[in-house]
Amino acid sequence: MPQPQIEEKVRSFLLTLSRTLGVRIERVLDLYLYATPDKVRIVELVERGGEIAGIRLAVRSEKKPDVWYYTAVGYYGAKCTCEGNTIGGKICKHIIIGVITWNMTSLLKQGKEIDLTKLTWLHTGEKEI
Numbered sequence: 001m002p003q004p005q006i007e008e009k010v011r012s013f014l015l016t017l018s019r020t021l022g023v024r025i026e027r028v029l030d031l032y033l034y035a036t037p038d039k040v041r042i043v044e045l046v047e048r049g050g051e052i053a054g055i056r057l058a059v060r061s062e063k064k065p066d067v068w069y070y071t072a073v074g075y076y077g078a079k080c081t082c083e084g085n086t087i088g089g090k091i092c093k094h095i096i097i098g099v100i101t102w103n104m105t106s107l108l109k110q111g112k113e114i115d116l117t118k119l120t121w122l123h124t125g126e127k128e129i
Contacts (some may be wrong), residue, residue: 008105013103013113018124020116021096031097034062035104042105044072051110055102059094073098075126077121091122 008104014032034040034115036078039060046054054074061067061082071094072082078099084092099122103114 009107009113010104013116014100015128016116017096020101021091028096028100031093032100035097035101040101042101043070045105050116051112052102052106055098055105057094057101059097069094071095071098071104075118 014028015025018028028068041058042055043058044056046056053109054072056070056072058068058070059080061069069080069082071096072078078091078095080092080094080098082092082094084090085095099114099119106112106114
């Protein structure tokens with residue numbers, strides 16, 4: 001019976017993320033479905049106080065299959081090595097994939113979602129997704 005609870009939490013999280021970003025749910029779902037083991041690799045989980053406080057990942061480029069972008073997301077900020085983030089300072093799709101992966105890892109490992117309201121940088125940053 002725990003499976004339906006996780007599925008509902010994931011659905012709810014993705015809807016909330018879509019609203020927070022101000023983008024259509026389809027775009028968030030595309031990024032959620034992109035996050036497969038051959039395209040996204042967890043490099044490090046940052047744990048503090050018994051919870052996952054952030055995550056570092058490698059995300060394969062959609063357009064250049066031999067290029068990987070390195071992304072870090074946490075409660076205090078996010079950074080990616082892609083041009084949109086390093087040059088434009090925008091919240092890129094790799095960062096959103098990082099948030100989604102962080103949430104899934106937290107759900108599977110600890111049974112709780114990350115709190116999007118604590119990600120103030122997500123609410124104020126310019127989006128490029």
